[in-house]
Amino acid sequence: MGQIDDALERADQEHVTKEPPRTLQGRINFLLKHLSTKEIGQEIGVTADSVNRYRRGARKHPPGDIAARIDAAVRARWQPRVRGRRRKHAAATGGITVETRARFGYTAPVGTTDDGRFRRLTVHLPPTYAQRLFDARDAGAGDQDMRRIIAEGFKEVYFQDGGARAMGLSDVEINDIDYLDLDY
Numbered sequence: 001m002g003q004i005d006d007a008l009e010r011a012d013q014e015h016v017t018k019e020p021p022r023t024l025q026g027r028i029n030f031l032l033k034h035l036s037t038k039e040i041g042q043e044i045g046v047t048a049d050s051v052n053r054y055r056r057g058a059r060k061h062p063p064g065d066i067a068a069r070i071d072a073a074v075r076a077r078w079q080p081r082v083r084g085r086r087r088k089h090a091a092a093t094g095g096i097t098v099e100t101r102a103r104f105g106y107t108a109p110v111g112t113t114d115d116g117r118f119r120r121l122t123v124h125l126p127p128t129y130a131q132r133l134f135d136a137r138d139a140g141a142g143d144q145d146m147r148r149i150i151a152e153g154f155k156e157v158y159f160q161d162g163g164a165r166a167m168g169l170s171d172v173e174i175n176d177i178d179y180l181d182l183d184y
Contacts, residue, residue, distance in 0.1 A: 002143025090184035091131035125153035
């Protein structure tokens, strides 16, 4: 997973209406509704027998890294319809807000500066960019492809101000991301 995919996943998890199960048994039982014990074991890095021990309560305290993988597996599958509604709203009317500190490089006309530099930006992108980002993620696009989508949105909304300035700006790139957070 890349930085943008991670940010999309964090944004998805912020909009749950109910917290996932807290106990280890509850989490394993939730995962068993979606996966077999063998599949759960492969995902979290343990054997199917260990998964059954967690489910029965024979083993109550998994190592920290295993517990974190169990938590991530549960959260990735928790309330898919609520998360889907939020994505649908963002892609149709709401748009997506991108907060980042990154190095932006761009191609500009002669006589202007095109030196890339770190900028801290919070930009609300229109719904079309949210839809393109979700489609790219669902299609399995890499981090670079999703960076290009966000960079195009920044070019249109921030650098060109919707066509009011910097019309000679041709390409915007996000080179080094210090942090990136998404909200929709």
